[in-house]
Amino acid sequence: PSKSPRSYTITLLPGDGIGPEVISVAKDVLLLAGSLEGIKYEFRERLMGGAALDATGVPLPDETLSAAKQSDAVLLGAVGGYKWDNNEKHLKPETALLRLREELKVFANLRPASVFPQLVDASTLKREIAEGVDLMVVRELTGGIYFGKPRGFGTNENGEEIGFNTELYSAPEIDRIAHAAFKIAQKRRRKLCSVDKANVLEASMLWRKRVLAIAQEYPDVELSNMYVDNASMQLIRDPKQFDTIVTNNIFGDILSDEASMITGSIGMLPSASLGAPASGPGLFEPIHGSAPDIAGQDKANPFATVLSAAMLLRYGLGEEKAAQRIENAVLDTLNRGFRTGDIYSAGTKLVGCKEVGEELMKSVESNV
Numbered sequence: 001p002s003k004s005p006r007s008y009t010i011t012l013l014p015g016d017g018i019g020p021e022v023i024s025v026a027k028d029v030l031l032l033a034g035s036l037e038g039i040k041y042e043f044r045e046r047l048m049g050g051a052a053l054d055a056t057g058v059p060l061p062d063e064t065l066s067a068a069k070q071s072d073a074v075l076l077g078a079v080g081g082y083k084w085d086n087n088e089k090h091l092k093p094e095t096a097l098l099r100l101r102e103e104l105k106v107f108a109n110l111r112p113a114s115v116f117p118q119l120v121d122a123s124t125l126k127r128e129i130a131e132g133v134d135l136m137v138v139r140e141l142t143g144g145i146y147f148g149k150p151r152g153f154g155t156n157e158n159g160e161e162i163g164f165n166t167e168l169y170s171a172p173e174i175d176r177i178a179h180a181a182f183k184i185a186q187k188r189r190r191k192l193c194s195v196d197k198a199n200v201l202e203a204s205m206l207w208r209k210r211v212l213a214i215a216q217e218y219p220d221v222e223l224s225n226m227y228v229d230n231a232s233m234q235l236i237r238d239p240k241q242f243d244t245i246v247t248n249n250i251f252g253d254i255l256s257d258e259a260s261m262i263t264g265s266i267g268m269l270p271s272a273s274l275g276a277p278a279s280g281p282g283l284f285e286p287i288h289g290s291a292p293d294i295a296g297q298d299k300a301n302p303f304a305t306v307l308s309a310a311m312l313l314r315y316g317l318g319e320e321k322a323a324q325r326i327e328n329a330v331l332d333t334l335n336r337g338f339r340t341g342d343i344y345s346a347g348t349k350l351v352g353c354k355e356v357g358e359e360l361m362k363s364v365e366s367n368v
């Protein structure tokens with residue numbers, strides 16, 4: 001996007017629990033980092049999840065959905081909480097999230113796992129293995145075994161009860177996620193590892209064939225292929241060997257959770273879900289939930305949402321410089337010792353969500 005002056009409409013979906021607290025910080029940081037880069041925003045705040053259920057009777061009102069679809073990017077806090085846990089299945093706050101992803105047609109889910117130098121000891125891995133890890137899992141989100149047909153329950157020839165699912169990918173589905181992953185790798189360290197089970201599964205054989213074909217268009221990216229069993233081992237044996245990882249829906253589900261534990265702190269992890277280029281807005285959100293146990297107490301760690309805002313700038317709007325301003329501000333705030341409870345360690349300064357926000361603003365301002 002090179003509109004001049006660059007101006008974007010952002011839909012904010014604070015949601016429930018700590019969602020509003022972390023979104024408020026991310027909004028301020030987006031505004032400031034953007035204004036320093038000549039970016040203008042129009043923010044639209046809409047109801048989603050339990051908050052929407054209480055106010056309108058549904059977790060994803062049409063008005064929220066159409067606002068989201070008509071914007072340049074969507075920034076989401078979190079949805080759900082004890083209060084709505086006994087709701088009917090189709091009225092659960094969490095169903096709003098699945099529906100939103102589906103409606104926005106976001107097929108590429110990006111989950112970075114970076115070990116911040118200031119937080120190495122939060123990792124589940126030994127310091128020498130965790131230090132310097134900076135990888136990105138690109139998970140295919142709308143195909144594969146979670147959606148493939150036939151699926152269901154039945155009976156086999158012996159009259160025994162069975163359950164079955166189908167791992168199914170078309171060549172165009174693989175091609176589009178492969179293109180997305182190669183482009184992401186180009187913005188990173190130009191290394192892409194495609195993870196599959198091509199020694200056993202036909203869907204994986206096609207996956208590998210298509211990824212190898214698409215690779216011809218990205219000669220500047222170094223491609224490797226790895227079986228998923230080996231990849232899950234390599235991720236904790238030597239995670240630094242990875243830059244960008246691309247994989248199918250189910251392997252990505254598992255590997256991205258595994259990768260998040262390398263960093264050890266759920267409050268630091270952002271995500272992005274993207275559709276086809278120029279097809280509509282991407283969806284950006286922290287990977288953590290609404291944390292009802294600490295909601296309303298100014299204890300939430302806002303870094304994951306702030307880093308999601310940086311991804312929004314980089315992958316959603318193509319505003320790399322503003323994205324870097326935010327990421328540098330996060331590093332600076334950590335360097336100056338400010339921590340929420342979830343990442344606190346002796347010798348650092350324990351502060352609340354709001355104060356982290358204020359310190360982040362100072363860091364953005366001082367243009368580090």
Ligand code: ATP
Pocket residue numbers: 018079080266267287288289290291292293294299300301302304340342
């Ligand atoms: P979901 O089911 O929505 O994915 P969950 O209920 O499994 O979420 P979270 O809501 O992410 O889990 O909370 C898990 C734990 O992590 C809770 O103890 C919560 O307080 C803590 N937590 C989550 N996010 C944050 C955050 N941003 N800052 C501090 N603590 C957090």
Ligand code: MG
Pocket residue numbers: 080081289290291
């Ligand atoms: Mg929850």
